[in-house]
Amino acid sequence: xxxxxxxxxxxxxxxxxxxxxxxxxxxxxxxxxxxxxxxxxxxxxxxxxxxxxxxxxxxxxxxxxxxxxxxxxxxxxxxxxxxxxxxxxxxxxxxxxxxxxxxxxxxxxxxxxxxxxxxxxxxxxxxxxxxxxxxxxxxxxxxxxxxxxxxxxxxxxxxxxxxxxxxxxxxxxxxxxxxxxxxxxxxxxxxxxxxxxxxxxxxxxxxxxxxxxxxxxxxxxxxxxxxxxxxxxxxxxxxxxxxxxxxxxxxxxxxxxxxxxxxxxxxxxxxxxxxxxxxxxxxxxxxxxxxxxxxxxxxxxxxxxxxxxxxxxxxxxxxxxxxxxxxxxxxxxxxxxxxxxxxxxxxxxxxxxxxxxxxxxxxxxxxxxxxxxxxxxxxxxxxxxxxxxxxxxxxxxxxxxxxxxxxxxxxxxxxxxxxxxxxxxxxxxxxxxxxxxxxxxxxxxxxxxxxxxxxxxxxxxxxxxxxxxxxxxxxxxxxxxxxxxxxxxxxxxxxxxxxxxxxxxxxxxxxxxxxxxxxxxxxxxxxxxxxxxxxxxxxxxxxxxxxxxxxxxxxxxxxxxxxxxxxxxxxxxxxxxxxxxxxxxxxxxxxxxxxxxxxxxxxxxxxxxxxxxxxxxx
Amino acid sequence: xxxxxxxxxxxxxxxxxxxxxxxxxxxxxxxxxxxxxxxxxxxxxxxxxxxxxxxxxxxxxxxxxxxxxxxxxxxxxxx
Numbered sequence: 112x113x114x115x116x117x118x119x120x121x122x123x124x125x126x127x128x129x130x131x132x133x134x135x136x137x138x139x140x141x142x143x144x145x146x147x148x149x150x151x152x153x154x155x156x157x158x159x160x161x162x163x164x165x166x167x168x169x170x171x172x173x174x175x176x177x178x179x180x181x182x183x184x185x186x187x188x189x190x191x192x193x194x195x196x197x198x199x200x201x202x203x204x205x206x207x208x209x210x211x212x213x214x215x216x217x218x219x220x221x222x223x224x225x226x227x228x229x230x231x232x233x234x235x236x237x238x239x240x241x242x243x244x245x246x247x248x249x250x251x252x253x254x255x256x257x258x259x260x261x262x263x264x265x266x267x268x269x270x271x272x273x274x275x276x277x278x279x280x281x282x283x284x285x286x287x288x289x290x291x292x293x294x295x296x297x298x299x300x301x302x303x304x305x306x307x308x309x310x311x312x313x314x315x316x317x318x319x320x321x322x323x324x325x326x327x328x329x330x331x332x333x334x335x336x337x338x339x340x341x342x343x344x345x346x347x348x349x350x351x352x353x354x355x356x357x358x359x360x361x362x363x364x365x366x367x368x369x370x371x372x373x374x375x376x377x378x379x380x381x382x383x384x385x386x387x388x389x390x391x392x393x394x395x396x397x398x399x400x401x402x403x404x405x406x407x408x409x410x411x412x413x414x415x416x417x418x419x420x421x422x423x424x425x426x427x428x429x430x431x432x433x434x435x436x437x438x439x440x441x442x443x444x445x446x447x448x449x450x451x452x453x454x455x456x457x458x459x460x461x462x463x464x465x466x467x468x469x470x471x472x473x474x475x476x477x478x479x480x481x482x483x484x485x486x487x488x489x490x491x492x493x494x495x496x497x498x499x500x501x502x503x504x505x506x507x508x509x510x511x512x513x514x515x516x517x518x519x520x521x522x523x524x525x526x527x528x529x530x531x532x533x534x535x536x537x538x539x540x541x542x543x544x545x546x547x548x549x550x551x552x553x554x555x556x557x558x559x560x561x562x563x564x565x566x567x568x569x570x571x572x573x574x575x576x577x578x579x580x581x582x583x584x585x586x587x588x589x590x591x592x593x594x595x596x597x598x599x600x601x602x603x604x605x606x607x608x609x610x611x612x613x614x615x616x617x618x619x620x621x622x623x624x625x626x627x628x629x630x631x632x633x634x635x636x637x638x639x640x641x642x643x644x645x646x647x648x649x650x651x652x653x654x655x656x657x658x659x660x661x662x663x664x665x666x667x668x669x670x671x672x673x674x675x676x677x678x679x680x681x682x683x684x685x686x687x688x689x690x691x692x693x694x695x696x697x698x699x700x701x702x703x704x705x706x707x708x709x710x711x712x713x714x715x716x717x718x719x720x721x722x723x724x725x726x727x728x729x
Numbered sequence: 730x731x732x733x734x735x736x737x738x739x740x741x742x743x744x745x746x747x748x749x750x751x752x753x754x755x756x757x758x759x760x761x762x763x764x765x766x767x768x769x770x771x772x773x774x775x776x777x778x779x780x781x782x783x784x785x786x787x788x789x790x791x792x793x794x795x796x797x798x799x800x801x802x803x804x805x806x807x808x
Contacts (some may be wrong), residue, residue: 172760179754211790214763294760313796320773323792327774327785374783421785421794425778428796434783539755539799540783544792 116165117155117198118277120232121186121222122206123215125545127234129153131206131264132169133554135274142561146196148696150185151455159278160271167199175294176221180458191226202280203229204273208237209246209261210480210546212308216301217294223257228280231259233431237266238546241318245310254304257262265551322547326418336422339415340441343406347399347445347476354398362391381582389578392632393570393686396446400566401559403445407438407453408558412550417542424540430522431529433459433540436466440521443473447687448569448712449562451694461533465525467694468533468704471687472521472680474514479680482513488659489671509675516679520711532703569686577631577685584627602627616677616713617720617729618672626683633683669723676719681712713717730807732770733784740771741805750802759799763788769808771784 120128132140132296136155145152153169170189171182178184185194192199205222207215223229252259258276260268292300326332366387373379410416416438424434435457444451450470457463492505529535581602590599597603606624613623621640629636636657644661662671682688682705691701723729735741743766748756764770770788775781782797 174758177757177761179761213789214791217761217763243763295765296761298765319792323774323785329775329777329781333777398797417794421774421783422777424783424794424796425776430781434794461734539752540794541758541762541799542794544785544794 116163116202116281117168118165118202118204119168119189120204120206121170121190121218123174123208123211123218125211125543126172126206126208126215127264128169128172128206130551130554131232131262132167132233133557134264134267134270136167138555138557138560140561142454142565144693145189145194148181148185150181157274157277159336160275163278163415165202165277168177173218174422175218178474182458184200190222190227199227200229201215203227204277205229205231205257206234207231209233209236210242210244212239212246213301216304217297219255220292220297223255228283229257230273230276230280231255231257232269233259233261234264237263237268238548244312245341246308247310248308251304251308254307265554269678278414283682319546322497323418323544326415327421332418332422336419339410343403344444346406347403351398351402354564355395355566358395358397359391362395366391377586380586381579385579385582386575388497388638389581389631389635390570390575392635392638394567396476397563397566399445400449401563403442404449404559404562405555407442407449408555409550412548412554414545414547418543420540420542421544428540430525432465433457435540435542436462440470440473442476443470446475446477447473448566448690451687451690452562452565454694461529461535463534464695464700465528467691468528468700468707469521469525471684471704471708472524474517474679475633475684477633477684478513478678480637482675484637484640484658485662485671485675488662489666489668513675513679516676516715520680520715522599524707524711568576569689579627581631597624612625613713616717617667617673617724618677618698618716619665619670621665622670626681629683630632631685632651633678636678636683645653667729669720669729672723672728673716673720677712677716679712680708680715682708731801732786732803732805733770733797735770735805735807736756737772737775740769740808742769742808743768743803744806745804747802747804751799755799759795760772762793764793764795764803770805775795 120132122128132153132155135157140153140155143152143154144150150171155167155169156164157167158164160366168189170186173183173186175454176187176190188194189197190199190203203222203225204427205219207219211287219231223231231251233246233251233506236246239246248259258280260273260276262273264270286556293396310542326335326672366383369379369387373382384440388423407416410419420434420437422434423437424551427433427436436454439450439453439457441450442453450473451467454466454470457466486506486509490509493505495505495508529588584602584605585600586596587601588599590596595603597606606620606627609623609626613626618626621644625639628639641658644658644665666674688701688705691704692698695701720729730741732741732743743764744767751759759765764786768788770786772784773787773792774785776783783794784797784800786793786795786800
């Protein structure tokens with residue numbers, strides 16, 4: 112086996128490591144998890160001036176080799192070669208933010224003191240110069256005793272010099288471990304080195320504090336935040352629609368194509384009703400996820416995200432969480448899957464677990480079709496009250512209440528969890544507020560592509576499998592000719608059993624049947640109700656009848672309300688369970704989540720149904 | 730005076746920190762961010778809601794968000 116050369120980027124968070132990594136490796140990146148932990152391992156291939164490839168990893172940002180978070184733990188163990196299956200990188204590239212030199216030098220000294228081949232990338236020198244800071248790399252190199260290369264990752268400045276330095280880093284004579292220093296000593300040294308290397312220093316980051324004065328303003332700050340959120344939601348829901356419709360159109364064309372190409376058979380039904388319907392129903396959410404992640408990545412890259420966390424921290428602290436949980440929960444309004452993936456930025460493990468467990472209660476976009484159909488069928492289209500010309504509609508009010516019910520439920524559960532299963536010292540909120548920066552399109556594109564790929568891969572594996580299994584359940588054993596297939600199928604039998612359980616909360620067998628395929632994706636409940644009622648009615652004229660009319664005929668208002676209450680809480684989504692399993696590394700927490708959410712859904716639907724019946728709406 | 734009482738914009742130096750009051754990991758994180766005895770700090774912003782929590786503290790060329798309970802463990806002297 113040939114010995115592959117390896118190098119790793121290390122540095123404080125916000126040193127511009129990712130931008131440098133993207134610039135050095137291009138789009139040839141591999142994203143995976145480190146074994147046994149949910150810390151992302153980013154690796155790519157860079158090329159030395161000689162043409163020789165080097166595997167470059169982007170280690171999680173760290174403030175010190177004494178870990179205070181899972182991220183820092185991984186960085187430390189990789190550098191020390193203590194992570195099983197992960198060789199210690201041959202060359203360490205310490206990335207420094209030139210405009211925050213003194214702070215970043217503290218960690219740099221700790222890394223350099225290990226005595227491994229090390230190169231320093233003095234990054235973002237252009238931003239430092241914008242802030243009136245001129246640094247002499249030669250002076251820094253003399254003080255640190257390792258090569259220092261000035262770089263501007265986003266403008267590809269200094270990249271070939273950096274590659275050249277990495278190429279020869281291992282040829283330098285072995286250095287002896289330098290004497291161990293403690294944090295206080297390193298800080299003093301950092302101050303002295305920075306002092307000596309800074310050629311001139313004028314105004315302090317003016318733009319940065321000006322923007323903070325607006326974004327962190329006691330009342331303008333929240334106003335800007337909510338305006339931004341409004342834009343993001345508008346874009347996610349409205350902007351994604353044409354793309355989602357186009358995708359749905361392709362799925363339909365594909366389905367029609369398969370129908371035309373294959374003779375009628377079970378195999379054909381498996382492809383169209385099983386695979387294409389199931390996977391298609393999930394893939395149409397890709398535009399929403401891409402748009403949502405575009406905003407999240409852009410806000411993150413600009414430095415604004417940390418300000419949003421700052422503004423929301425006090426409210427989150429009220430339920431035992433911190434500002435860091437805000438963004439993952441916000442993302443969960445589009446879809447809990449990216450939301451749960453975004454919890455990786457939460458340093459405290461118990462905070463993170465709590466956030467994962469409550470994320471499914473944020474009303475995701477897949478619930479919207481279910482809500483919309485039921486509300487349209489059962490809630491009268493009239494205004495509750497008028498404010499001049501503006502009327503507040505009852506239907507909109509019910510929809511709003513469903514969203515609020517999810518949020519309030521999540522907050523209460525967070526409080527309970529923090530006092531029981533995720534009990535621990537109230538987590539603090541300590542977070543660097545990074546400099547504002549213009550997000551770069553190329554970095555956004557790389558990030559978006561990776562997120563979209565993760566989502567599609569899941570659709571191609573887990574959701575594919577679930578769709579096929581559901582189809583098999585619905586189609587076997589075969590019904591005798593002339594008999595109802597649904598009733599004869601395994602799913603029908605399960606639904607009949609399930610109906611006994613859900614009858615007390617006002618659900619009939621049709622609902623029980625719809626709940627089974629809705630496990631794959633919530634909105635499937637709508638299509639399966641439509642199928643059931645379409646199949647059930649033999650009258651030709653009725654088949655074309657709007658679903659709303661069918662529902663009104665078969666359901667009472669109390670049942671409809673209970674159904675809505677059920678969907679506020681029910682963990683009706685396999686992808687969420689799967690991503691929770693991956694992010695918590697085991698089945699224990701997804702099982703817990705499934706159990707408590709079904710419990711909540713049952714109780715909520717039950718209370719709704721019984722109250723409605725008591726009020727004479729049954 | 731403790732750091733949480735420092736008026737916005739006024740520069741001060743941390744003269745003592747009651748580390749045992751803080752969780753060990755939080756203490757480590759604060760120190761790693763340069764918030765330690767001897768650091769020159771100022772409060773740039775305060776939160777929105779009750780108690781004006783959290784605080785945005787400038788230290789060197791960096792701004793760090795922390796909670797009031799952390800700031801209460803830090804004794805500062807006006808510069």
